Amino acid sequence: MSSTHVRNQCRRSHLFVMAGTLTAAATLLAGCTVPRPPRFADDPKVESAIGNYAVYYRLPEPLPLNEPFALEAWVEPALDDAQLIVDAGMPHHHHGMNQQPTIARLADGSFAVDGMLFHMPGYWEIYFDVTRGPVTERAQISVELE
Amino acid sequence: MSVLDRSRLVLPLVVMLAISAAAAPSVHAQAGAAEDTSTQQAAAPEWTARQIRRIRRLSPMPPLPADPTNRFADHPGAVALGQALFFDRRLAGPGAGERDLSCAGCHDPRSDFDDGKPIAEAVGTMTRHTPSLWNVGHQRWFFWDGRTDTLWSQPLDPIEAANEMASSRGRVIRLLRDDARLRTQYENIFGGLPPSLLGDDLPADARPVPGDATHAHARAWQALTKQQQGDMNRCFANVGKALAAYMRRLDRGNSPFDRFVATLEQPDAPTPHLSLGAQRGLALFVGRGNCLSCHGGTRLTDDEFHDTGVAPLHETLPADAGRYAGIAALQKNPFRAAGEFSDDRTGAIAKRAQHIKQTPQNYGRFKTPSLRNVALTAPYMHQGQLPTLEAVVRFYSTREGARPPGHHEEQILQPLHLTDREIADLVAFLHSLTGTAPAAALLTPPTASTSSTAPTAPTPPAPATRPR
Numbered sequence: 001m002s003s004t005h006v007r008n009q010c011r012r013s014h015l016f017v018m019a020g021t022l023t024a025a026a027t028l029l030a031g032c033t034v035p036r037p038p039r040f041a042d043d044p045k046v047e048s049a050i051g052n053y054a055v056y057y058r059l060p061e062p063l064p065l066n067e068p069f070a071l072e073a074w075v076e077p078a079l080d081d082a083q084l085i086v087d088a089g090m091p092h093h094h095h096g097m098n099q100q101p102t103i104a105r106l107a108d109g110s111f112a113v114d115g116m117l118f119h120m121p122g123y124w125e126i127y128f129d130v131t132r133g134p135v136t137e138r139a140q141i142s143v144e145l146e
Numbered sequence: 147m148s149v150l151d152r153s154r155l156v157l158p159l160v161v162m163l164a165i166s167a168a169a170a171p172s173v174h175a176q177a178g179a180a181e182d183t184s185t186q187q188a189a190a191p192e193w194t195a196r197q198i199r200r201i202r203r204l205s206p207m208p209p210l211p212a213d214p215t216n217r218f219a220d221h222p223g224a225v226a227l228g229q230a231l232f233f234d235r236r237l238a239g240p241g242a243g244e245r246d247l248s249c250a251g252c253h254d255p256r257s258d259f260d261d262g263k264p265i266a267e268a269v270g271t272m273t274r275h276t277p278s279l280w281n282v283g284h285q286r287w288f289f290w291d292g293r294t295d296t297l298w299s300q301p302l303d304p305i306e307a308a309n310e311m312a313s314s315r316g317r318v319i320r321l322l323r324d325d326a327r328l329r330t331q332y333e334n335i336f337g338g339l340p341p342s343l344l345g346d347d348l349p350a351d352a353r354p355v356p357g358d359a360t361h362a363h364a365r366a367w368q369a370l371t372k373q374q375q376g377d378m379n380r381c382f383a384n385v386g387k388a389l390a391a392y393m394r395r396l397d398r399g400n401s402p403f404d405r406f407v408a409t410l411e412q413p414d415a416p417t418p419h420l421s422l423g424a425q426r427g428l429a430l431f432v433g434r435g436n437c438l439s440c441h442g443g444t445r446l447t448d449d450e451f452h453d454t455g456v457a458p459l460h461e462t463l464p465a466d467a468g469r470y471a472g473i474a475a476l477q478k479n480p481f482r483a484a485g486e487f488s489d490d491r492t493g494a495i496a497k498r499a500q501h502i503k504q505t506p507q508n509y510g511r512f513k514t515p516s517l518r519n520v521a522l523t524a525p526y527m528h529q530g531q532l533p534t535l536e537a538v539v540r541f542y543s544t545r546e547g548a549r550p551p552g553h554h555e556e557q558i559l560q561p562l563h564l565t566d567r568e569i570a571d572l573v574a575f576l577h578s579l580t581g582t583a584p585a586a587a588l589l590t591p592p593t594a595s596t597s598s599t600a601p602t603a604p605t606p607p608a609p610a611t612r613p614r
Contacts, residue, residue, distance in 0.1 A: 066448050068498070095556035098450050098508075099501035115501030119450040120439050120558075146200075 034109045040074045048130060048139040053077070055084075055128045055139045065145055066119050068099070073111045075130055085129040086113045092123055121145050191425055198410060200432040205407035207399025207518065207581065208444045210283050214490035215483045216298045216387045218335060219394060226592060227331040228392025231385065233591035234328075236321050237305055239312035239351065241269040247311050249301060249389070252276045255589040258522040259396065264459055264530025270309030273463055275530035278523040280581075281516060283394035286449035286498065290512045290528045291472025295499050296488065298390035299481035302382060306353050314363050315382035316352030319343055322381065336384045340377035352378070379480065383487035395588050398519050398581040403428075406578070420578050427575030430568055435542075439558055446517035446579065453510045455548035455559065456541065459529035468528075470508040477504075507556070521577045535573045543569060 040056045047054050056074040063069065075084055086103055089096035101115040118124050128139045193201070218224040231237060231249070238247035245251065247268050253259040259279035261267075266276040274290050282288075288300040304310040305318060322332050323339055333339065355364035367375065402419045409415035420428065431437045440448050451469040458466075476499055481487055484496035512528040526532045532541055541547065543564040551557050564572070583589070 066443060066450075068494075068501070090556075093556050093558045094551075095507060095558075099498075100503035101501065115497070117501070119448045121442060122439065 034078045036074055036076060036078070037108045037110055040072075040110070043074075044141075045076075046128070046139045046141050048128075048137040050137050052137055053082075053130045053139065055130070057126075057128070057141070059143075063118065063143060063145055065121055066117070068115060068117045070112065070114045071116060073113060073128060074109070075111070075128075078109045079132060082130055082132045084111045085131065086111075086116075086127065087129070088116065088118065088124055088126045090120065090122055090124055093120070118143075118145055191429055193410065193429075197429065197432055200438065201407055201410060201428065203442065204432075204444060204446060205404045206444065207281075207397075207401075207404060208284065210394060210397060213283070213297065213390070213394070213495070214493050215296045215488040215495050216390055217489040218384075218387045219298075219391055221335060221391055223331060223335045224388045224391035225395060226392075227328070227335060228388040228390065229588065229592045230328065230331065231389055232392055234321075236325075237311060237313055237318055239269065239314065239317065241312040249304075250591075252304075252310075253279050258519065260523050262524070264525050266310075268304075268310045269312040272309055273466060274528050275525065277515065278519065279393055279396050280398045280519045280522075281445060282396060283390075284445055284516075287451075287472075287513060289472065291468050291475070292451060292513055293472040293475035294479060294481070295476060295483045295495060296390070296481070297393060298383065298386035299479060299483075300386070301389040301393075302386045302481055314351040314353035315378050316349055316363070316366065318385055319378050319381050320348055320350065322385070323348075332381075332384070332388075335388065336381075339381065340373075342371065342374045342377045343381065348374075380487060383481055386481065392588075395584060398583055401518065401579050401581040403575070403578040404581075421574055423571045424574040424578045426568075427571035427573070428578075430564070430572055431575055435562060435564075435572065436558075440514045441517050447514045449514065451508065451511035451513055452556065452558070453512070453551070454527070454542075455545070455551065456527050456529075456531050457547055457549060459531050463529065466528075467509055469511040469513075470504060470506075473502055473504040473508060476502070517576060518579050519581055521580050535576050536569060539564070539569045539572045539576075 036056065040058070043056045043058050045054045045056045054076045056076065058072040060069050060071070071086070073084060073086065075082060084103060084105075086101055087096060097117055098119055099115050099117045101113050104112045104114075106112055123142060123144055125140050125142045130137050130139070213219040232253075233248055233250045235242065235246050235248045235251075237249070238251075252261045252266055252268060253276065254261060260276045264275055266272040266274065277290065283297060285297070286292075286295075288294045288297060289303070294300045294303065302315075305313050306315065319339075322328050323343060329339070349366035349369070351363045352366035352370060353363045354367050355361040358364060359368070370378070403424075406419035406425075409419065418425070431441075440450075440452055442448060451472075453468075476482055479485065482496075482499060483493075484491050484499060488496065490496065520526075521535060524534060526535070526538045532538045542559065543562040545559065545561045548559070
């Protein structure tokens with residue numbers, strides 16, 4: 001279907017973040033993390049903008065062009081009260097996906113993301129927004145779809 | 147649209163292409179002249195591995211996809227009933243008068259299942275161009291705004307639209323009930339008509355009319371019992387499923403382009419199937435033209451929605467929200483894939499609609515049409531704004547007359563600065579996408595011998611009251 005080149009990027013998010021240290025402290029205080037499931041052991045990861053989270057992700061290979069696909073993600077540290085939103089866009093075209101993925105947290109603490117669809121070839125960015133309380137921190141990767 | 151009318155559109159294009167051919171003698175410029183001679187084979191482009199990879203993704207035409215939301219999609223009896231209904235003028239409301247406002251009235255097989263007009267005209271004048279039905283069974287969304295997600299729910303909309311056929315599900319059910327041949331066909335497929343619809347008290351027209359409870363059709367609908375409403379909805383959905391079974395047969399693939407791709411890496415193939423100009427156009431199509439951004443895949447469409455920036459046909463036409471309104475309509479449509487009349491409410495087709503979202507970015511976007519058979523279906527764009535393929539390619543090349551994108555709009559299209567010969571080359575390539583028509587028997591009203599399957603149940607007695 002297409003060849004995919006995935007490269008991790010860590011960028012400063014356009015949303016927010018007052019102080020990474022506060023989040024880090026909250027993380028340590030939470031004390032409710034769970035271990036990463038073994039199936040994510042060999043998956044790539046990307047750090048969030050401030051560095052408080054690492055997002056492990058499992059994408060289909062190759063990524064399908066103009067067909068719906070699902071992905072899985074694991075956010076570390078895995079906090080019960082952290083939420084994940086996944087979206088994607090083509091910044092050079094000034095548009096996102098035409099679909100809104102649904103995200104479900106599984107019993108093992110990982111996230112199942114369904115309803116992704118890249119309808120055009122070219123440069124896409126996938127955004128993982130981790131929100132805990134009032135603070136959202138973004139990790140993102142880019143893919144090139146032919 | 148008559149053959150004469152159609153020739154008025156085609157002739158200028160042929161003349162234009164002939165002029166282009168004079169300037170570039172190697173270009174086969176006539177419509178339908180995509181087949182090539184062996185003398186031009188020696189000058190064929192040397193395709194790179196990347197080009198070949200991209201070209202191969204455009205062919206062959208895929209097989210007809212299954213439609214699990216319609217378990218009668220491939221039922222021969224449903225095809226026959228659908229064909230009969232497609233050409234039946236009695237589906238239209240009394241506003242049609244003496245005009246043929248059957249489905250075929252606008253989707254005329256003699257005009258490649260469109261009407262050849264910029265803006266469709268039926269009981270009233272509409273605001274969009276009639277799309278052709280060739281290969282319609284492959285589509286992901288239906289209508290320019292994608293307001294339905296199944297082929298069987300698509301025809302239900304124009305039957306009841308006030309400016310199209312201005313009819314009602316009540317009228318359609320009475321026709322099925324009172325026409326012995328149609329009733330036999332229907333009952334052989336879907337079972338007997340429900341008893342609640344067999345009484346003499348069924349109104350001539352009845353349908354829900356959102357936003358107008360005082361409409362005569364709405365009052366008649368409200369006077370029906372819940373049982374009658376439910377039964378009528380079920381039968382109306384079945385009518386759509388029969389029409390869809392017929393429309394799915396309107397496949398038109400196997401074009402000269404497909405034959406070219408099949409022999410692309412066979413240097414000893416007898417002919418390249420495409421003129422040199424069409425091959426140059428193909429190279430532009432998969433390269434500098436950036437056409438693949440929206441017209442990729444084996445049907446040369448992404449089946450999604452974009453704003454090309456083309457100006458309205460007339461300034462008097464109302465602003466058209468396009469996909470923005472289409473998403474809202476789809477989510478309210480009781481006949482959608484996830485709705486109660488679907489035969490697969492949780493499958494992949496139903497899931498598509500669950501993931502779409504109405505955002506400001508959707509405003510003014512329209513569905514990318516397939517380019518297969520595009521040379522047959524002038525004029526072009528959602529309001530028929532551009533009369534010829536040459537005008538379309540020139541519009542994308544120069545962007546002259548295009549509206550500037552707003553801050554919510556995607557910014558994909560940039561001027562290509564194509565030369566006149568390059569424009570002619572792309573047009574020649576687009577002509578090579580005309581496929582082989584299906585069996586002629588599908589393109590005319592069914593004859594008595596083909597319109598009915600052998601009855602498996604006795605034909606019911608004619609009711610006392612007949613609408614016609």
